[in-house]
Amino acid sequence: MSSFFQGLYGERVKDLRPSPIREMLHLVRRPGIISFAGGMPDPEAFPVELFYQAAGIIKSQGKDVLQYGTTEGYAPLKDFLIQWTAPRMGRKLEHDEMLITAGSSQVSDLLCWALIDKDDLILMEEPSFLGVFLNMHNHGAKFLTVPCDDEGMMVDLIPEKVERAQREGKKVKLCYTIANFHNPLGTTLSLERRRKLIEYAHRYGFAIMEDDPYGYVRFEGEHLPTLFSLDDRGVVIYAGSFSKILAPGTRVGWCCGHKDIIRKMAIFKQGVDVCTSLVAQAMVYEYCRLGHLDSFLPKIIDHYRKKRDAMEDAMRRHLPLEKLHWVKPQGGYFYWVKMDGIDCDRLFQVAVDKQVAFVPGKAFYPNRDGGDQEIRLCYTFASPEQTDQGMRRLGEAMREMIR
Ligand SMILES: Cc1ncc(COP(=O)(O)O)c(C=O)c1O
Structure with a gap:
């Protein structure tokens, strides 16, 4: 049954675009999955x-x-x-x-x-x-x-x-x-x-x-x-x-x-x-x-610097480097990885089957025309141990696709 509102919606609703990340979050919240997807702060870094x-x-x-x-x-x-x-x-x-x-x-x-x-x-x-x-x-x-x-x-x-x-x-x-x-x-x-x-x-x-x-x-x-x-x-x-x-x-x-x-x-x-x-x-x-603010901010920065370093190390240890390019961020939350010959949507399916998630690059293209071989990885949420384990899984998924 079509809803009562169908006849009432304004012009803007015709082309309303929901966030693919918000829609994806239920998938990556499955138990056992290691997520580099959402750009979430680490609750351990909250000054409760x-x-x-x-x-x-x-x-x-x-x-x-x-x-x-x-x-x-x-x-x-x-x-x-x-x-x-x-x-x-x-x-x-x-x-x-x-x-x-x-x-x-x-x-x-x-x-x-x-x-x-x-x-x-x-x-x-x-x-x-x-x-x-x-x-x-x-x-x-x-x-x-x-x-x-x-x-x-x-x-x-x-x-x-x-x-x-x-x-x-x-x-x-x-x-x-x-x-x-x-x-x-x-x-x-x-x-x-x-x-x-x-x-x-x-x-x-x-x-x-x-x-x-x-x-x-x-x-x-x-x-x-x-x-x-x-x-x-x-x-x-x-x-x-x-x-x-x-x-x-x-x-x-x-x-x-x-x-x-x-x-x-x-x-x-x-x-x-x-x-x-x-x-x-x-x-x-x-x-x-x-x-x-002044006393705790350095602790937040320190916490995330360690996580950024843990991700950099894990990426170098586990990913097929010859197929990838990234820039080490000097701050913030994210790595952006460009892949040579690996489709991000297919990689996402294989990776989720292996219990690791990221955001496919396409989601970040305003005109929806790029990012097929790019992915975003957030390093703030997972622990260093999870990051290592997650990167191992992601590396396996990438190698399967290259083969
Ligand atoms: C570039 C950018 N702008 C804005 C926001 C949202 O920030 P706020 O929580 O202050 O609305 C984010 C959050 O992820 C962001 O990455």
């Missing part, structure tokens, strides 16, 4: 006791923090973030240049509400984070994709692509980039490319969303300047998140940008969710105020 201490703010200030909050965000948390982010943002921001959001996922959503009309073009790294591009697609955006190499987005290809689109009368409004420890690529955009990207945004009049949930999870090397700090014309909207530096269950993130766009996004947010949970913001603030 410290966060519980911070929850004391409910007792001391419950009458305030159990109330509705302002849409723009809890002022003490914004004060803290303005100080804490200043070294990477290049200066201390004003309050009206920052909006507290429900994770960084909400930043791209609010930005689409503010900028995107049906069929507007967004420049997208290819591959990219599907959570964001599926949402942008559901807003009616189309994607002008830019291939990536070991240094991230090949920005030199942008002028030709944008000029062609403009000649065809299309509007390129935004470029979405994950400059640090890309999801899924693991790469970091070089300083030279960052500068060029800003230059092209100025030349062609598109905005940049710099999505940076992994930026503070750097294992080695120096932080590169944020795109936000390299731009002097207010074209960059920076998105940060507590998901990877504290815990994703907080659902607290932030965005920074010119006060005009922040104001528009805040007005849309009024209708979307009124405000980010005030009690969650207050607990996150208290955690920061007590010094736990």
Whole structure:
């Protein structure tokens, strides 16, 4: 029986795209399976006791923090973030240049509400984070994709692509980039490319969303300047998140940008969710105020550095290296493995039969036209022992396919 709603759905439902990863998760949750699939933090890296201490703010200030909050965000948390982010943002921001959001996922959503009309073009790294591009697609955006190499987005290809689109009368409004420890690529955009990207945004009049949930999870090397700090014309909207530096269950993130766009996004947010949970913001603030963010973050980084190293070692031990290429990530959560002559969908079936899972590369291609011989491996969730065992199974699956 067709549902009552069939006759009522709006235009957007016709081409609604669900997340293939979310759909796949029931498969990889089977008992005994070792999963490198979902991009999940390790619960062992959650500061449970410290966060519980911070929850004391409910007792001391419950009458305030159990109330509705302002849409723009809890002022003490914004004060803290303005100080804490200043070294990477290049200066201390004003309050009206920052909006507290429900994770960084909400930043791209609010930005689409503010900028995107049906069929507007967004420049997208290819591959990219599907959570964001599926949402942008559901807003009616189309994607002008830019291939990536070991240094991230090949920005030199942008002028030709944008000029062609403009000649065809299309509007390129935004470029979405994950400059640090890309999801899924693991790469970091070089300083030279960052500068060029800003230059092209100025030349062609598109905005940049710099999505940076992994930026503070750097294992080695120096932080590169944020795109936000390299731009002097207010074209960059920076998105940060507590998901990877504290815990994703907080659902607290932030965005920074010119006060005009922040104001528009805040007005849309009024209708979307009124405000980010005030009690969650207050607990996150208290955690920061007590010094736990600064004291615990190095432990998170250390924990994941060890896991990255365990995966690198296991990959070198067990995989058919002559058929593979990858870049060792300097931070973040992911390896992206390019395979020569191995189909990722067939490999997935064989691997799941052997009780190991990953995400086939195709899922990360915004226009669904690539990634057949690529896979994403997340190293944060499995223990080093599971990683070794899982890689052995994956190596066997790959060798079976090569034969
Ligand atoms: C690139 C990127 N952006 C955003 C998010 C979502 O972050 P949040 O939990 O802050 O919404 C993720 C999470 O995996 C991500 O990889």
